[in-house]
Amino acid sequence: MDPHIQSYKKLGGVLGVLLVLTAVTVGVSRLDLGSLSLGVAMVIAGTKSALVLLFFMHLKYESWLIRGSFLMTIGVLALFIGFMFWDVGFR
Amino acid sequence: MGSHHDTVGARTGMWLFLYTEIMLFGGLFVLYSAYYRMHAQAFISTGQELDTVLGSVNTVILLVSSFLVAAAITAVQRSQTKGAMALLTGAVLLGMVFLANKYLEWGHKFHLGIYPGSPGLEDSPPGRIVFYGLYYTITGLHALHIVMGMVLLIVCIAMIGFGRIQKERFLLLENCGLYWHLVDLIWIFIFPLFYLIL
Missing domain, CATH: 1.10.287 (Helix Hairpins)
Incomplete structure (x- = not known):
């Protein structure tokens, strides 16, 4: 442990x-930064x-298994969001 | 550590569950981004109808409650049983205040006739309808998670009281804490996307 x-x-x-x-x-949200x-x-x-x-x-102190699988999850989610923008952007 | 307690397995399993939660809310955020692209102006103007002060207060509440839960683990590790129970009680009370604020917020919107399928909302531009649809779905699902997290924390308080969670054995508290932090994590994204005018 x-x-x-x-x-x-x-x-x-x-x-x-x-x-x-x-x-x-x-x-920052009060400032007008546009896009x-x-x-x-x-x-x-x-x-x-x-x-x-x-x-x-405690992710900093977790094993490579948990850190790696976490990053993979976030990567997959980023891929979903990325593909979605790609799809919507080129319609 | 008892040989029949597989802490690595239990913690890995908890993280796997958290990934499914991330994907559940992630899917809703994908939906948000798609509609944001289609109705950017309506999203920005409708976002201004939400109460930024109440949203900020709820953000601070969840951050502090997350800190209390993290500190409770330190207290258990140092065998400060009473302190750990007090810290977790504080987190549960903050969860209640969060829900009370949510109740006021939703109640006010309902009073104004803004809820899914309401006559007042049906006549709005599509972007406004979609914004409120996402708002009620995401914050509602999040509030359910708060309720569940509070139940888990109360179980942990009882287990500490019975000596089932202690210095040598606090995996349950760690896993319940992870769940509570995840709920905080999701709010960290809900707050700017809905309450701050983007």
Whole structure:
């Protein structure tokens, strides 16, 4: 079993960053970035989910099997979304 | 560690289940992206009808509750039984506040006559109808997951109380925690896509 113990301080630090990123994404949405705004919001959401996955969900300390299969799942989902844009874009 | 507890297998199984959850919501997000491309303007203007403040508050609630669950695992690992139970209780209470906000939010929309199939919504442009259809489907499915996650956390609190979850044996708490974090993870994407004007 994974004997890794994460300190309260470290988990609190991760929470702090997550809250700051939430404030940033709300702030950025008020700016008029045009077509860039969706991309910026998704990059921030991606960063937040990476923090939750790596620290709260211990993905950082998991075996290659779990890390690899997780990346494959996200890859398949990205493929779905990519093909969908390809399909809709060339109609 | 007892030989009859296959922790690697149980945790791998939990992750496999999480992948199916990611695909379940992922499919709905694919649908969102397709309709966003077709009705970008309607999505942007309809998104402004949602309450950004309530959405932000719910985001903070879920992030803090995720932190509490992660901290509860640390507490169990340090044999701080009472602390772990208090942290998990805090997470369940935050889940309740989240659902109360959702109730207010949906209730307000229903009051305005905006719900799937409502006469007021049927006369709207197609993009607005689709936006609200996705909004109710995705946030509704997400709220069901919150309810399920709260039940799992309550089970964990009881198991800690009975000494079934402790320093040497906390896999159940880890797996229930993973589920709770996943629900948080999905909200991290729901929030900008629906509440922030894109």
